[in-house]
Amino acid sequence: MKHRRVLRAAVTVAVTGALAAGMTMALTTSANAGTTLRASAAEKGRYFGAAVATGKLSTGAYTTILNREFNSVVAENEMKWDATEPQQGRFSYTGGDRLVSHAQANGMSVRGHALLWYQQEPGWAQNMSGSALRSAMINHVTQVATHFRGKIYAWDVVNEAFADGGGGGRRDSNLQRTGNDWIEAAFRAARVADPGAKLCYNDYNTDGINAKSTGIYNMVRDFKSRGVPIDCVGFQSHLGTSLAGDYQANLQRFADLGVDVQITELDVMTGGNQANIYGAVTRACMNVSRCTGITTWGVRDCDSWRGSDNALLFDCNGNKKAAYTSVLNALNAGPGIPTDPPTDPPTDPPTDPPTDPPTDPPTVGCAASVSLNSWNGGFVATVKVTAGSAGTSGWNVGFTLPSGASVTNTWSATASGSTGTVRFANVNYNGRLGAGQVTEFGFQGTGSASGVTPTCTAS
Numbered sequence: 049m050k051h052r053r054v055l056r057a058a059v060t061v062a063v064t065g066a067l068a069a070g071m072t073m074a075l076t077t078s079a080n081a082g083t084t085l086r087a088s089a090a091e092k093g094r095y096f097g098a099a100v101a102t103g104k105l106s107t108g109a110y111t112t113i114l115n116r117e118f119n120s121v122v123a124e125n126e127m128k129w130d131a132t133e134p135q136q137g138r139f140s141y142t143g144g145d146r147l148v149s150h151a152q153a154n155g156m157s158v159r160g161h162a163l164l165w166y167q168q169e170p171g172w173a174q175n176m177s178g179s180a181l182r183s184a185m186i187n188h189v190t191q192v193a194t195h196f197r198g199k200i201y202a203w204d205v206v207n208e209a210f211a212d213g214g215g216g217g218r219r220d221s222n223l224q225r226t227g228n229d230w231i232e233a234a235f236r237a238a239r240v241a242d243p244g245a246k247l248c249y250n251d252y253n254t255d256g257i258n259a260k261s262t263g264i265y266n267m268v269r270d271f272k273s274r275g276v277p278i279d280c281v282g283f284q285s286h287l288g289t290s291l292a293g294d295y296q297a298n299l300q301r302f303a304d305l306g307v308d309v310q311i312t313e314l315d316v317m318t319g320g321n322q323a324n325i326y327g328a329v330t331r332a333c334m335n336v337s338r339c340t341g342i343t344t345w346g347v348r349d350c351d352s353w354r355g356s357d358n359a360l361l362f363d364c365n366g367n368k369k370a371a372y373t374s375v376l377n378a379l380n381a382g383p384g385i386p387t388d389p390p391t392d393p394p395t396d397p398p399t400d401p402p403t404d405p406p407t408d409p410p411t412v413g414c415a416a417s418v419s420l421n422s423w424n425g426g427f428v429a430t431v432k433v434t435a436g437s438a439g440t441s442g443w444n445v446g447f448t449l450p451s452g453a454s455v456t457n458t459w460s461a462t463a464s465g466s467t468g469t470v471r472f473a474n475v476n477y478n479g480r481l482g483a484g485q486v487t488e489f490g491f492q493g494t495g496s497a498s499g500v501t502p503t504c505t506a507s
Contacts, residue, residue, distance in 0.1 A: 081380040085361075086119035088376060092334065093385035095120035095157055095201075095341035096375075099313065102126055102146045104351065109366050113347055115154045120201070122159040122312075122343055123147050129163075130170040132192050136184060141195055148199050159312070159343065160200040162207035162250065163189045164234050166221035174222065182226040182459040183475075186237045190460070190478070193241035202246035202280055202310070205238045206231050210251055216263030226457070227492050229428045231267070232276050233459060236430060236488050239277040240478075250282035250312055256292025257301070268305055274419075282312035286345070286354075289317055291325050296332035303338035313345040315352060315359035316371065326361070327374035334382025413438075414481075416445045416504035420497055427453075427497045430490045431461075431472070433504060435481035440506040442479040445489075446471045447502055453495035461489035 082088025089096035097120025104110045114121070125131055126143030133139050151158045164185055176184060193203065209231055211219040218224050227233075231249070238247050249268065254261035264281065271278045281302050292298070299309045311333055316325045333339035346352040350364035361372040413436040418429050433443055447470050449455070454467050461472040473479075478487040 082376070085117045085372075085376060085379065088379035089341065090119055091384070092379065092382060094333075094339070095343075096379070097121055097157075097159065097341060097343035098347050099124045099161075099343065099345045100147060100150075100347070101351070102143045102150075104347075105146065105150055110347060110351070113362055113366055118347075119155060120157045120159060120341060120343060121147060121151050122161045124345075125168070127160055127162070127192070127196075128165065128168045129173065129188060130168045133173075133188055134170050136170075136172045137187075139191055139195070141192075144196065148196065152199075157201040158196075158199060159310075160193075160196060160203040160245070161312075162204040163192060163238060164205065164223060165207040166209070166219065166223055169222075177222055178226060179457045179459070181222060182230065182233070182457060185223060185226070185230070186233060186459045187475070189234050189237045190241045193238050193245070197242045198244060200242065200245045202248050203238055203242070204250040204282055204312070205234050205247050207250045208252065209249075210260050210263050212253060212260060214259045216259035216266075218263075227428065229490070229492070232271065232428075232430075233490055235271070235277050236490075237460065240487055246279040246308065247277055248280040248282045248308075248310065248312075249278060250284065252284040252286055252313070254283055255285055255287070255298065256294045257298045261298055265302060265305070268302065268307060272305055272307070278307060280308035280310055280340070282310050284313035284345075285311050285315075285329060286313060287316045287325055287329075289319055289321050289325075291328050295329065296335060299332060299336045299339055303336050308338045308340045309333075309336060310340055311342040314342055315345050315354055315357070317354075318358035322359075323370040323374040326371040327378045330375045330378035331382060334378060337383075337385055340385070414440055414443050414504040414506040416502035418447075418500060418502050420500075426492070426494050428490060428492050429497055429500075430488060431502060432486055432488050433474075433481070434486050435484060436506065437483045439483050439485070440479065440481045442474050442507045443481070443504060444471055444473045444506075445502050445504050447497075447500050449493070449500060450496055450498070453493055453497055455491050455493045457492040459490050460487070461491070463491065 082091050085096040096118055098114060098118045100121045101124045123144055126147060131143060148158055173184060209219055211217055223230050235247050251264060254264060268278060268281060302309050314329060316322050333342055344360055346360050348362045348364050349358040349360050352359050361369055363369060415434045416431055418431050420427050420429055431445060449467060449470060455463055455470055460478060462475060464471045472489060481487060
């Protein structure tokens with residue numbers, strides 16, 4: 049399998065004190081020490097996973113280790129945009145479906161990686177921009193997440209959207225140039241498509257508290273304050289010969305925002321410090337109650353995208369390395385995830401007999417509500433459409449915009465008009481809604497949309 053990730057020079061986040069006494073933690077002893085990574089992680093309420101190239105599932109030595117040691121998998125490439133939608137509107141799920149089937153047969157959960165990433169876009173998407181790209185990307189998120197609905201534990205909805213360097217800002221890409229709200233729009237679309245999956249943002253060089261991780265932190269904090277659906281943050285952790293001294297503190301500050309944290313692509317350069325770093329990362333995760341799991345980016349050293357770095361837990365012959373023992377010991381020694389306290393016992397049920405069900409006929413119709421993110425000279429509107437009790441086969445939402453306001457960009461709907469009275473109709477994938485089902489679309493504009501009230505009609 050061709051690995052199309054690019055090795056980054058900044059894999060080393062250099063604060064070596066994390067591996068000495070500066071990262072001393074209080075550990076509890078497990079009553080039932082696991083003898084494999086998956087068993088030990090599961091005993092503590094977590095997963096331990098690996099990135100998988102599905103072409104290797106036919107290799108016995110590979111799958112023996114995979115099935116014995118890991119209880120979570122993520123596709124290296126098979127669920128990315130270029131693999132799942134090689135031609136616009138024509139989807140291919142062969143590789144992803146094969147991985148999901150293997151996971152289900154072997155008691156594994158699946159992380160989905162990645163719905164949107166500025167790299168590995170199919171050629172047709174690379175040549176798009178503006179509203180056309182926005183509509184295409186939302187459709188991609190919707191279609192792929194819908195296909196795998198109920199089968200994915202957590203999706204990396206957006207991958208690597210922040211720039212390296214000291215600014216802490218967004219990376220320039222064709223996706224970013226569709227509007228600064230593109231990440232929010234992707235998360236909202238993913239929630240509608242697969243309400244049961246955890247929705248994650250994923251990035252690299254975020255292992256300590258630095259400008260890049262702080263930029264992401266500020267985005268997550270904003271999303272949580274405005275009700276944007278984000279459930280978790282992934283820390284890739286492609287590491288060199290040292291680890292940031294504030295690695296655990298960084299995980300904890302994100303967890304304190306009310307999101308889970310996950311180590312999503314862990315690998316560590318070989319050398320005298322490899323086992324110590326693997327152990328320190330595992331202990332950090334175990335000591336953050338909302339750190340729900342760890343994934344290594346590959347199974348054996350010869351499966352790794354990092355070549356001669358020998359960065360994984362098993363050598364090419366499948367032998368366990370010292371780093372494996374360090375991880376297993378840290379898993380066994382670490383605390384489990386606290387369980388929620390029991391709820392109050394149920395009260396006695398009411399003694400009155402149930403009333404007859406209402407006889408009103410189903411309501412044909414829909415309702416619409418709008419939330420605005422406004423700034424001086426522009427706005428982004430997110431519109432929620434809710435079907436009546438009869439459901440819909442299509443819907444249409446109208447707005448009367450104030451004087452001076454104009455629609456410049458629309459996604460997950462088609463717009464008629466751009467000023468004055470503007471109407472938005474469903475697109476082919478979100479018009480048919482069941483009773484009470486919800487979908488969302490959005491539009492961007494200039495001027496002010498303050499005070500606008502949507503009206504919704506359904507067919």
